[in-house]
Amino acid sequence: MSEYIEHAPSGTSVGRVEKRFFTVAEANGPLTVESGRALGPVVLAYETYGQLSQRADNAVLVLHALTGDSHAAGYYEPGDAKPGWWDLMIGPGKPIDTDRYYVICSNVIGGCMGSTGPSSIDPATGQPYGLTFPVITIGDMVQAQKRLVEHLGVARLLSVVGGSMGGMQALEWSVRYPDMVRTAVPLATTTKHSALAIAFNEVARQAIMADPNWNGGNYYDGVPPAHGLAVGRMIGHITYLSDEAMRQKFDRRLQDRCENSFVLEEPDFQVESYLRYQGQKFVDRFDANSFLYITKAADYFNLEASHGCGSAVAAFAKAKCRYLVASFSSDWLYPTYQSRAMVQAMKKNGLDVSFVELEAKWGHDAFLLPNARLSGMIARFLDRALVDAAKEDARAL
Amino acid sequence: MRYDLSIIASWIEPGSKVLDLGCGSGDLLHILSVDKGVRGTGIEREEGKVSRGIEKGLSVLHGDINEEVADYPDGHFDYVILSQTLQQVYDPARLIREMLRVGKRGIVSFPNFAYYRIRGQLLFRGRAPVSRELPYEWYDTPNIRVITIRDFRRFCRKEGFVIERETAVSTPHHHEKGAVVTFLPNLLATYGMFLLSRRGA
Secondary structure, X not given: OOOOOOOOOOOOOOOEOOOEEEEEEOOOOOEEOOOOOEEOOEEEEEEEEXXXXXXXXXXXXXXXXXXXXXXXXXXXXXXXXXXXXXXXXXXXXXXXXXXXXXXXXXXXXXXXXXXXXXXXXEOOOOEEOHHHOOOOOHHHHHHHHHHHHHHOOOOOEEEEEEEOHHHHHHHHHHHHOHHHEEEEEEEOOOOEOOHHHHHHHHHHXXXXXXXXXXXXXXXXXXXXXXXHHHHHHHHHHHHHOOHHHHHHHOOOOEOOOOOOOOOOOOOOEHHHHHHHHXXXXXXXXXXXXXXXXXXXXXXXXXHHHHHHOOOHHHHHOOOOOEEEEEEEOOOOOOOHHHHHHHHHHHHHOOOOEEEEEEOOOOHHHHHHOOOHHHHHHHHHHHHHHHHHHHHHHHHHO | OOHHHXXXXXXXXXOOEEEEEOOOOOHXXXXXXXXXXXXXXXXXXXXXXHHHHHHOOOEEEEOOHHHHHHHOOOOOEEEEEEEOOHHHOOXXXXXXXXHHHHEEEEEEEEEOOXXXXXXXXXXXXXXXXXXXXXXXXXXXXXXXXXXXXXXXXXXXXXXXXXXXXXXXXXXXXXXXXXXXXXOOHHHHOOXXXXXXXXXXX
16 A cells, blocks of 8 residues: 545545554453464554444444554644545545444554554563564454454444455455454455465565564664665555556656766666655654564465365355455556456355446556545445445344 | 336336346346335446446446356346347357346347338348447447347247247337337337246246
8 A cells, every 4th residue: 555645525534533542352361363372462553433323333444455554534633744544535425424434443463553563562571572473364453353343332344445455354354254244345455365466575575684674573672674664665666556657657757867877876767766755755654574464464365265265155155245346457466357256256155246347547556546436336335235234223123 | 217128127026136237327227226126236347337336326247248147146136137238249048048047037128120110221222220229330330139029039949948928119219108019019119028037947
């Protein structure tokens, strides 16, 4: 996920929001993660917008991508340079309308934006976990979120919505806790990381680990591996764009010069300068170890293996929700064929699914950019979910 | 509502599950869901129409009808509709077989090529027919199949599709007004509409 953050053309801001914390597992009652290790205490940083209805049937869980956080909408302080990362989608009168829905967004475990991760203090040693933090999975992120959602008084989510790694969590939710999910909106995502996606993540991890400052993950009392992390981020950025996007945005244009510099260390091209800037900006806000852990979790993601003994059809046999799946034509990280494959498996189970491949030249990042069609579809999909939920409740009475 | 679609709608039982192949922006499914409580899914190949359908609160899949129809379990739908698209289908027998596998019944409608005015153009002017129902020249038409009501009946007999119901209508292209044609339908009707089921089903 990149740094594109723009305001929606319609609707207003949800306004000032606050980051909260909830301990989903104590030190004496730890969370057992998929690798078999126990982790505790586990804290999740989260934000909520809007009001939970009396029937608690209007909760929408928004799930962030690789480097996102709990700050999905609004601002912390009036002078904030940027609103939350999906401010164009979430707010009063926006597709995920905070006048109608109770929106929850939490930072994933393993993260570095307030939730327990490798930079947190291990109570056993009084030192940051570093590489003693257990390897986690998308399933682990979701089981921690479940505890938060229940704590907030929600037994059944109206929808789970997310793009990229957020979409993986939405898919995981829908098969892991089918009775807690009415609808799911996985965007620009996949049921399993491809070799291409793993390859890019591995190169990014190697860049961090090759930085001498990384020091086996022990750098919290010294200089962080900023260069390695920046390079990792640069690689990520390439995968979030597309050939066409880069051609349009940069082509071979030079940065602040009229001719080649003939100096190796100098960034000649705009694309070089852009990537360097994105990399440098990232190291100010992200922890290198978190990047290692979260990319690994994405690489391990394989819904078919974890829930269907290798079969997507068997995995989705567990699901009960209605889906809205969208892919983007120029996304080469999670290309459309991967969305089509999940849709096919949903259909084979007779699940109610909508699917659209949106024409977009901006590559994988398109899900974060303004798109009137996507906004309209999400708005109406959630609206129908709320109407259906009310009907279902009326029948149950 | 378009006259031909209103006939299709009148054949569908309230509360049933419907798949509409080539649903466009979902007008028929929308009416069926509002008026008859139908739970519908549409398949459409144009992105803009798909998103408009979803914005109507419908479930719509973006893709090719021949491929997308294949993934559903047997008998998943009560009705599968193919409205005015048959003339563009490469392998109609295969598609209708799939329709009757995933659906208990199929509804097929198409422009009748044996309509007297079309016959007249060929007979008197010696030209490939161009009409309101089939508004294309020979070189730009998406319609690769020439179908008449009589031919379609023969086709169903040969393929073993049971015709449960048949209506011929005369209605201007995409118009709200029209009439059922019972006298010499193959000559006087602009559209043929059939409700099909599988033999032995």
